[in-house]
Amino acid sequence: MSSRVNHLAALVAAIAFFLLSWLWYSLIFGSMYMAQIALMTGKTSAMTSGSAMLWPLVETFLLGWFLAYVIGTALSMRPDPNPAARGLGFGLFIGIGVFASMTLMGVVWGSLPPGLWAINAGFIIVAMAIMGWIIGAMSARTAAVTV
Numbered sequence: 001m002s003s004r005v006n007h008l009a010a011l012v013a014a015i016a017f018f019l020l021s022w023l024w025y026s027l028i029f030g031s032m033y034m035a036q037i038a039l040m041t042g043k044t045s046a047m048t049s050g051s052a053m054l055w056p057l058v059e060t061f062l063l064g065w066f067l068a069y070v071i072g073t074a075l076s077m078r079p080d081p082n083p084a085a086r087g088l089g090f091g092l093f094i095g096i097g098v099f100a101s102m103t104l105m106g107v108v109w110g111s112l113p114p115g116l117w118a119i120n121a122g123f124i125i126v127a128m129a130i131m132g133w134i135i136g137a138m139s140a141r142t143a144a145v146t147v
Contacts, residue, residue: 005072009138010065013072013131017064018057020130024123036116064127071128072135080136087136088129095125 025033037043071091080086100121106112 004076005069006135006139009135010068010072012138013068013134014061014065016130016134017067017127018061020127021060021064021123024119024126029119032115033119036113036119039113040111040116064131067128068131068135071132072139075132075135075139083136083139084133085136087132087134087139089132090136091128091130091132092125095121095128099124099128 071087071094075083075087075090103112103117103121107114107117
């Protein structure tokens, strides 16, 4: 079984993941996220200085790129007449069915605040759906060009 991952699609999806993470954790849910972190850790401030943020930002991009290759590999294993819709559906399915459901165990059995889980799970669900859509759409375009 061979897989053909569109490398440009994986890179574009990783960039989208990175940009969405910035929007999600700063502009959209930033204050709620920080309140949930404070609730869990007792700390009222987070790493916000440039030097403290460098490695987490690099790691976020690299993890997004890795996730893009995982999604791309999974989507490339079976042809589909509408790969963009399949990519979107795959991202939603894995985001909700695997990530959100399994990380909910941190709320059920651990001390993870439900609000923090909701922010993090929501991000992954949306991010994976967008990444799957990008990879599917770009793979369809590449396949149409090479045929």
